[in-house]
Amino acid sequence: MALRIWASSTANALKISAKSTSVSPAFSLSRCFSSVLEGLKYGKSHEWVKHDGPVALIGITDHAQDHLGEVVFVELPEPGKSVAQGESFGAVESVKATSDVNSPISGEVVEVNTKLSETPGLINTSPYEDGWMIKVKPSNAAELETLLNPKDYTKFCEEEDAAH
Amino acid sequence: MRLPLMNLVKLNGMSILRQLHLEEKLMRTSSENWCIINDGTIKPTIVMGISGKPQELLETESVLRDEIPVIRRMSGGGTVIVDQDTVFVTFICNKDAVPGLKPDPQRIIHWAGHLYEKVFNGIGNFSVCENDYVLGGRKFGGNALSITSKRWLQHTSFLWDYKKSNMSYLKLPQKAPNYRQGRSHLDFICRMKDYISRPDFIDETIRAAESHFRLTPLNQEDNLLNQQYEHSRSRLLTIDELEEAPVYNPAVATRV
Numbered sequence: 001m002a003l004r005i006w007a008s009s010t011a012n013a014l015k016i017s018a019k020s021t022s023v024s025p026a027f028s029l030s031r032c033f034s035s036v037l038e039g040l041k042y043g044k045s046h047e048w049v050k051h052d053g054p055v056a057l058i059g060i061t062d063h064a065q066d067h068l069g070e071v072v073f074v075e076l077p078e079p080g081k082s083v084a085q086g087e088s089f090g091a092v093e094s095v096k097a098t099s100d101v102n103s104p105i106s107g108e109v110v111e112v113n114t115k116l117s118e119t120p121g122l123i124n125t126s127p128y129e130d131g132w133m134i135k136v137k138p139s140n141a142a143e144l145e146t147l148l149n150p151k152d153y154t155k156f157c158e159e160e161d162a163a164h
Numbered sequence: 165m166r167l168p169l170m171n172l173v174k175l176n177g178m179s180i181l182r183q184l185h186l187e188e189k190l191m192r193t194s195s196e197n198w199c200i201i202n203d204g205t206i207k208p209t210i211v212m213g214i215s216g217k218p219q220e221l222l223e224t225e226s227v228l229r230d231e232i233p234v235i236r237r238m239s240g241g242g243t244v245i246v247d248q249d250t251v252f253v254t255f256i257c258n259k260d261a262v263p264g265l266k267p268d269p270q271r272i273i274h275w276a277g278h279l280y281e282k283v284f285n286g287i288g289n290f291s292v293c294e295n296d297y298v299l300g301g302r303k304f305g306g307n308a309l310s311i312t313s314k315r316w317l318q319h320t321s322f323l324w325d326y327k328k329s330n331m332s333y334l335k336l337p338q339k340a341p342n343y344r345q346g347r348s349h350l351d352f353i354c355r356m357k358d359y360i361s362r363p364d365f366i367d368e369t370i371r372a373a374e375s376h377f378r379l380t381p382l383n384q385e386d387n388l389l390n391q392q393y394e395h396s397r398s399r400l401l402t403i404d405e406l407e408e409a410p411v412y413n414p415a416v417a418t419r420v
Binding site for chain 1: 213214215238239240241242266268269270272273295306307308309310311312313
């Protein structure tokens with residue numbers, strides 16, 4: 001099991017390395033080999049948020065998609081729905097499992113990524129770009145300060161993996 | 165080290181929809197660990213996973229003709245047809261309930277596989293094959309899971325016996341495990357009753373669970389088990405949904 005996960009993470013690292021020349025955001029490579037991007041904030045249930053003006057972009061991290069396996073289905077909320085920090089807003093299906101996806105911030109959903117209906121695997125291949133899940137108009141800017149920065153999230157992942 | 169507590173609920177013939185609602189309620193509103201064993205369900209029912217598409221998975225004409233109920237459940241995984249000869253086993257746990265078990269899909273499936281290895285203990289060449297439980301190379305049960313940030317649920321419907329006619333409601337799935345090798349349903353599945361008695365299976369499952377948890381039996385009449393849960397995502401599909409053309413794509417399903 002450990003060898004399979006290491007191999008999966010290594011393959012993922014290689015994919016990230018190959019893409020890095022064309023991806024503009026800086027990234028740091030954690031010791032667990034999943035990529036963690038600079039400029040984003042992270043939740044402890046492995047979601048990321050990018051605050052871009054009046055709207056925040058949300059998805060799941062590379063670490064999360066790596067542990068889930070191939071994503072085959074995505075359930076998203078309707079635009080106009082409210083989301084609350086730490087509460088589930090949707091789900092992904094992978095390897096026989098439905099996994100909740102939690103919102104790192106509170107607010108109103110203004111757009112969902114409809115490409116995920118036909119191509120749910122974008123969450124695996126491009127978790128921080130084409131695999132974004134929802135756009136939210138934040139209702140409480142202070143919540144962003146409660147999230148983890150890239151360095152702290154990397155450490156969180158390492159400690160979580162080491163505990164199991 | 166003391167084992168964590170787990171409530172054991174033994175049911176007999178509860179409808180599968182009611183069982184799924186109960187499981188969701190315990191998953192979402194309880195902070196305790198649960199093992200639910202339902203010995204059979206009253207009416208033949210088709211149960212699809214969260215992304216199941218009726219037009220792809222079912223012979224919808226005969227399903228509608230024979231008025232077979234179709235449920236879409238909240239967990240992932242494939243499609244089954246269940247009846248009074250199906251034995252259901254569900255584990256609902258806090259994420260830290262099993263020491264050293266990280267609650268991601270593969271590890272939970274691996275843990276459950278080990279548990280059922282103890283149940284069968286060499287009977288029928290039991291093995292876990294591409295996430296399915298097989299005896300003699302034929303499937304008699306699978307894995308379906310639901311995972312939140314704090315808890316996980318793993319459930320299986322075991323084919324203690326089945327009617328050939330019921331299998332005709334199911335199409336050959338487009339995505340099938342490699343070991344299926346294109347076999348029809350009847351050549352792919354087997355009956356657990358050919359290997360172990362029903363009471364023995366239930367007893368051995370409880371015994372295997374006791375190696376991980378201190379089980380506390382709960383009475384079926386307990387209030388907690390009978391209270392309604394309004395937010396359940398497992399539901400019966402409507403006739404319109406079964407009759408819909410393939411343009412319907414549950415991957416765009418929105419949470420209401």
